[in-house]
Amino acid sequence: MILAAADWYSFFFILFGGIACVFAVAVLLTSNIVRMAFYLTVSLGATAGIFFLAGAEFVGAMQLMIYVGGTLVLLIFGVMLTAQAQFITMRTRSGEWVLSVIVGSSLLFLLLVAAFGVDSWRTRGQSDSLTVADAQTATAIGAALSGVRVDRLSVPASETQRLRGMSGYLLPFVVVSVHLLVVLVGAAYLARTRAMWREPGEQRRSRGESPAS
Amino acid sequence: MSPLLAEITVSHYLAVGAVLFVTGVLCMATKRNALGVLMGIELVLNGANVNFVAFGSKYLRADPLGLDGNLMALFVIVFAAAEAAVALAIALNFYNNHTTIDVDKAEDLKG
Numbered sequence: 001m002i003l004a005a006a007d008w009y010s011f012f013f014i015l016f017g018g019i020a021c022v023f024a025v026a027v028l029l030t031s032n033i034v035r036m037a038f039y040l041t042v043s044l045g046a047t048a049g050i051f052f053l054a055g056a057e058f059v060g061a062m063q064l065m066i067y068v069g070g071t072l073v074l075l076i077f078g079v080m081l082t083a084q085a086q087f088i089t090m091r092t093r094s095g096e097w098v099l100s101v102i103v104g105s106s107l108l109f110l111l112l113v114a115a116f117g118v119d120s121w122r123t124r125g126q127s128d129s130l131t132v133a134d135a136q137t138a139t140a141i142g143a144a145l146s147g148v149r150v151d152r153l154s155v156p157a158s159e160t161q162r163l164r165g166m167s168g169y170l171l172p173f174v175v176v177s178v179h180l181l182v183v184l185v186g187a188a189y190l191a192r193t194r195a196m197w198r199e200p201g202e203q204r205r206s207r208g209e210s211p212a213s
Numbered sequence: 214m215s216p217l218l219a220e221i222t223v224s225h226y227l228a229v230g231a232v233l234f235v236t237g238v239l240c241m242a243t244k245r246n247a248l249g250v251l252m253g254i255e256l257v258l259n260g261a262n263v264n265f266v267a268f269g270s271k272y273l274r275a276d277p278l279g280l281d282g283n284l285m286a287l288f289v290i291v292f293a294a295a296e297a298a299v300a301l302a303i304a305l306n307f308y309n310n311h312t313t314i315d316v317d318k319a320e321d322l323k324g
Contacts, residue, residue: 054226
């Protein structure tokens with residue numbers, strides 16, 4: 001009986017949203033960098049579940065593949081490459097904790113008041129037609145990235161002509177592609193230059209400054 | 214009304230996004246490990262993504278952003294990957310030069 005009465009959409013939203021929020025807070029509270037990486041993985045994975053619930057199944061899949069599968073693996077490699085014993089656990093000073101709790105709670109209060117303060121955000125548009133299973137956005141997103149908005153075919157002709165250069169996402173797609181190329185070249189350059197950048201450190205040591213300062 | 218029966222609206226998505234955002238900002242502010250600061254940035258970007266997807270969802274709003282929300286979320290994911298790659302390269306370079314990952318020790322540019 002209770003199974004039939006429960007709204008499974010609400011149940012799964014509370015499940016995924018709760019996991020995302022709890023593990024995000026856990027990332028903040030722990031001071032162990034390895035545990036932070038694991039909690040962040042769980043939090044971002046639960047966020048992918050939220051994306052699926054909102055009907056953005058392509059974004060959810062990309063979240064799992066790029067974020068959880070790519071970016072976080074990169075971060076974990078960074079953790080492993082710098083994992084000396086004194087850097088695993090770096091505690092924050094308690095004064096900073098007090099200040100951050102004050103700032104964080106006031107910021108969260110402000111954002112929550114704003115989120116629940118708008119009437120049109122508190123009502124669902126079509127509450128009876130909740131058919132998440134038919135969400136198919138991958139084709140439309142692919143067409144939009146090549147400049148064709150298949151979801152905006154009903155927009156009148158005059159408006160589409162006025163917005164001709166702006167309606168698709170071809171230009172941002174190209175820009176982001178070039179940006180990724182530049183970033184890859186820059187990251188390879190930065191990560192490579194160990195021998196070239198060692199010299200300033202040796203000069204500083206030769207000047208007699210204490211290394212602990 | 215039990216929370217299991219409450220109707221999930223855009224406001225609930227915004228609440229989850231707000232929690233992710235605030236925890237990310239506090240991570241950036243309080244962590245002393247440079248990689249912890251990076252994880253805070255990832256949390257902030259994910260909070261923004263939750264908001265984009267919620268406003269673009271046609272199941273939650275009668276007049277949604279539509280595909281624009283999904284596309285902006287995808288661009289944010291790509292930018293986050295790029296930012297993580299560059300920031301990790303900088304952090305490893307800093308670690309190689311200073312043999313520490315503590316951001317409080319990064320005072321070479323102090324005037």
